[in-house]
């Protein structure tokens with residue numbers, strides 16, 4: 337802890353020579369991510385240390401601790417620095433849901449979110465993750481996780497940046513979404529550190545991938561090897577999922593706070609849901625509204641998995657609503673029928689079950 341404060345103090349004069357806008361002010365506690373939107377610079381720490389140290393008092397800029405546990409320098413005057421460094425905060429978009437089955441609209445969510453984030457000039461989306469929910473979610477009509485995973489994988493084959501992750505889906509028990517976000521954020525953190533360690537071991541810096549930051553020229557190698565900020569994982573959802581945050585006993589209030597304060601949401605509008613109104617009417621969401629990106633889908637498209645399953649049960653065509661390989665998979669495995677729709681019938685959805693359990 338003290339070592340980190342010392343490093344921060346040490347770096348301050350070095351950075352200041354690049355301009356008066358830099359100041360390092362390492363806060364205790366977790367600021368919301370919107371305070372860290374333009375993160376870049378030095379990754380100083382892992383683990384659960386919330387560091388409290390002041391290393392300068394010039395007006396203008398500050399560094400902050402962003403979850404999970406990375407200390408980064410960021411600029412107060414973002415527009416100036418953006419122009420100067422052309423660096424944008426890297427983002428990983430995580431979509432959770434049943435994907436029962438995955439539809440083309442699920443893939444569209446990623447494209448819409450990426451376009452929007454790029455258009456702000458502040459973000460660079462580096463990856464999209466589809467994380468189908470576990471069978472333990474116990475939603476009515478939920479077919480086996482292995483099938484939902486396979487279909488999602490077939491759908492994602494058409495994209496070079498959207499991937500499917502099986503971690504959540506293959507667990508026997510249902511995992512709360514905040515834990516899925518934490519898992520993927522941790523994965524990003526470890527990934528970056530591994531990359532740094534590999535470079536240190538091999539002594540090489542390949543191509544442009546890990547180019548040394550020019551602000552970092554005379555900073556010790558041991559720190560600069562980890563100089564790229566860790567991508568932020570943000571939850572990607574449709575407006576109906578956002579509205580589900582208001583369903584009594586479905587989401588834990590502290591999880592909602594963590595999702596919107598520490599991670600952030602990218603929400604795509606959807607017919608039948610009024611996300612703006614919902615945010616306005618929720619004190620928690622309103623407080624963190626700067627960390628909720630609402631993306632208008634102008635080419636409205638109300639494809640839903642429920643409607644697709646209904647059409648399949650009735651022998652109606654769903655071609656062009658799902659990628660062809662997904663359609664073939666459904667046919668080959670005879671996936672959706674009246675019988676499959678009765679799966680979990682009469683069971684209580686796992687989150688409701690957990691949140692309404694009476695204390696012993």
Ligand SMILES: Nc1ncnc2c1ncn2[C@@H]1O[C@H](COP(=O)(O)OP(=O)(O)OP(=O)(O)O)[C@@H](O)[C@H]1O
Pocket residue numbers: 431432433434435436441442445572573574575576577578604605606607637638639640641642643
């Ligand atoms: N047409 C759509 N517009 C906006 N968001 C959508 C749309 N379809 C799905 N989503 C979003 O995709 C995510 C995963 O959704 P999910 O797997 O529940 O599919 P779904 O089509 O909403 O299913 P269902 O019809 O059973 O509710 C959720 O965040 C959901 O809001």
Ligand SMILES: O=C(O)c1ccc[n+]([C@@H]2O[C@H](COP(=O)([O-])O)[C@@H](O)[C@H]2O)c1
Pocket residue numbers: 432433434435469473475511512513514577586587588591687
């Ligand atoms: O984390 C929670 O408390 C929580 C409560 C309810 C639902 N979720 C997640 O929200 C998603 C909802 O998917 P779906 O298909 O029911 O719309 C799914 O990924 C669930 O795990 C998450």
